[in-house]
Amino acid sequence: xxxxxxxxxxxxxxxxxxxxxxxxxxxxxxxxxxxxxxxxxxxxxxxxxxxxxxxxxxxxxxxxxxxxxxxxxxxxxxxxxxxxxxxxxxxxxxxxxxxxxxxxxxxxxxxxxxxxxxxxxxxxxxxxxxxxxxxxxxxxxxxxxxxxxxxxxxxxxxxxxxxxxxxxxxxxxxxxxxxxxxxxxxxxxxxxxxxxxxxxxxxxxxxxxxxxxxxxxxxxxxxxxxxxxxxxxxxxxxxxxxxxxxxxxxxxxxxxxxxxxxxxxxxxxxxxxxxxxxxxxxxxxxxxxxxxxxxxxxxxxxxxxx
Amino acid sequence: xxxxxxxxxxxxxxxxxxxxxxxxxxxxxxxxxxxxxxxxxxxxxxxxxxxxxxxxxxxxxxxxxxxxxxxxxxxxxxxxxxxxxxxxxxxxxxxxxxxxxxxxxxxxxxxxxxxxxxxxxxxxxxxxxxxxxxxxxxxxxxxxxxxxxxxxxxxxx
Numbered sequence: 284x285x286x287x288x289x290x291x292x293x294x295x296x297x298x299x300x301x302x303x304x305x306x307x308x309x310x311x312x313x314x315x316x317x318x319x320x321x322x323x324x325x326x327x328x329x330x331x332x333x334x335x336x337x338x339x340x341x342x343x344x345x346x347x348x349x350x351x352x353x354x355x356x357x358x359x360x361x362x363x364x365x366x367x368x369x370x371x372x373x374x375x376x377x378x379x380x381x382x383x384x385x386x387x388x389x390x391x392x393x394x395x396x397x398x399x400x401x402x403x404x405x406x407x408x409x410x411x412x413x414x415x416x417x418x419x420x421x422x423x424x425x426x427x428x429x430x431x432x433x434x435x436x437x438x439x440x441x442x443x444x445x446x447x448x449x450x451x452x453x454x455x456x457x458x459x460x461x462x463x464x465x466x467x468x469x470x471x472x473x474x475x476x477x478x479x480x481x482x483x484x485x486x487x488x489x490x491x492x493x494x495x496x497x498x499x500x501x502x503x504x505x506x507x508x509x510x511x512x513x514x515x516x517x518x519x520x521x522x523x524x525x526x527x528x529x530x531x532x533x534x535x536x537x538x539x540x541x542x543x544x545x546x547x548x549x550x551x552x553x554x555x556x557x558x559x560x561x562x563x564x565x566x567x568x569x570x571x572x573x574x575x576x577x578x579x580x581x582x583x584x585x586x587x588x589x
Numbered sequence: 590x591x592x593x594x595x596x597x598x599x600x601x602x603x604x605x606x607x608x609x610x611x612x613x614x615x616x617x618x619x620x621x622x623x624x625x626x627x628x629x630x631x632x633x634x635x636x637x638x639x640x641x642x643x644x645x646x647x648x649x650x651x652x653x654x655x656x657x658x659x660x661x662x663x664x665x666x667x668x669x670x671x672x673x674x675x676x677x678x679x680x681x682x683x684x685x686x687x688x689x690x691x692x693x694x695x696x697x698x699x700x701x702x703x704x705x706x707x708x709x710x711x712x713x714x715x716x717x718x719x720x721x722x723x724x725x726x727x728x729x730x731x732x733x734x735x736x737x738x739x740x741x742x743x744x745x746x
Contacts, residue, residue, distance in 0.1 A: 346700070346701075347618075347700075348619060349640070349701075350700050350701040350702070352620075353701040353703070353706050354701060356706065356721050357706065357709060357716065359721045359724065360710070360717050360718045361714075361715060361716055361717075363721060363724070364720075365715070368723065375727055376729070379727050379728075380729050380733065380737050383729045383734055384734065387630060388744070390669070391669040392630070392667060392669055393619050393667055393670040394619060394669075395620050395640075396619075397620075397725075399724045400727075417721075417724070431741070479704055479705065479708045480708055480712075482700075482704075482705045482708060483705055483711075486705045486709045487712060487714060490709070521743055522738075522741075522742065522744035523743065569744075570742060570744070573742040574740075574743060577742060
């Protein structure tokens with residue numbers, strides 16, 4: 284009797300301790316942050332924040348959807364400072380409807396702030412995406428596309444980059460900066476303006492890093508192949524022609540613009556096309572032929588009017 | 590009494606387990622979404638849900654969770670809009686505070702948030718947030734999207 288009671292008591296004690304551990308971990312996290320920051324002073328500067336960040340790096344398991352959203356907004360703000368955004372409301376609405384359609388059939392139809400699509404008024408042939416749900420297509424690329432299914436293919440490719448978090452993965456080595464910002468948040472009780480300013484600098488460095496990766500370096504070959512594959516699957520699910528990804532790649536003028544635009548950083552076209560041909564979704568029948576002409580007509584109408 | 594003791598212990602353990610992890614459930618991880626009548630985006634929205642809202646422990650049906658809100662209202666929420674990790678909204682901003690253990694939400698609201706964006710934007714870099722805000726204003730509602738899919742003979746779930 285007594286033995287069983289003791290056993291039960293220790294079981295309950297163990298559960299109680301387990302329940303407390305969550306609170307304990309929060310407390311210790313804050314204590315670490317405060318003690319580290321307390322040790323470096325009220326206005327320790329970026330270097331000291333890096334020291335604090337090193338203590339907190341274990342706390343960084345990845346970015347939240349909210350942080351991803353703010354990073355995406357910042358990268359988009361940089362893109363839109365470099366390129367002029369279209370003001371053609373009807374065309375933008377059409378592009379956003381096609382984009383929302385493909386996003387809806389992706390693995391992540393919902394992001395923190397939703398998906399948003401913008402036409403950039405430049406003759407460069409390009410499409411770009413930023414974390415959190417921001418997609419940009421240039422007028423130069425749009426002009427080369429023959430139909431709605433091709434537009435859907437380009438947007439589905441970019442949406443897949445977002446869903447797979449390819450942009451964020453390109454700054455994975457910069458996770459420390461997130462910890463720095465976190466360190467700044469805790470120290471805000473001490474000197475909020477300075478801390479916010481410094482957190483803004485850290486944020487800016489991360490944005491610059493990401494922007495450089497997305498715009499100048501581009502995604503890795505594997506990421507591009509993954510985006511192609513994801514686009515084929517999205518098109519199939521939505522009822523678009525899954526072959527449209529290949530159609531886009533085979534546009535002659537797009538290939539000649541390859542040097543400076545959308546395909547610049549991508550793997551060789553022949554490799555991409557052969558990879559797509561292996562997709563199981565190309566062989567599966569869907570109803571894409573049924574509405575193809577109707578979609579092509581509304582595409583022509585939307586783009587021609589612009 | 591001897592027979593009852595193990596049962597009593599189990600009951601106490603179960604209660605203690607619930608108390609130790611009172612936050613078991615789902616949390617809305619996006620700015621806004623809907624609790625829907627059916628597991629479809631086109632289904633009637635029963636209630637608007639917001640970042641950090643807690644939902645009951647749920648069973649998953651493909652990409653949808655069948656769940657209940659705090660008032661017991663039953664409906665469906667898409668898996669990409671929720672997380673099993675705990676989200677605690679900070680009182681200062683509408684951001685979420687997070688704790689560092691692996692089962693928790695990662696640094697939500699503690700790192701890059703509206704305040705940090707403000708500091709970054711005011712630093713004078715080449716950024717055009719006004720254009721981003723304009724971009725975000727274009728929203729395609731479900732009614733318009735449904736019609737678009739139907740007219741284009743696209744898939745309507």
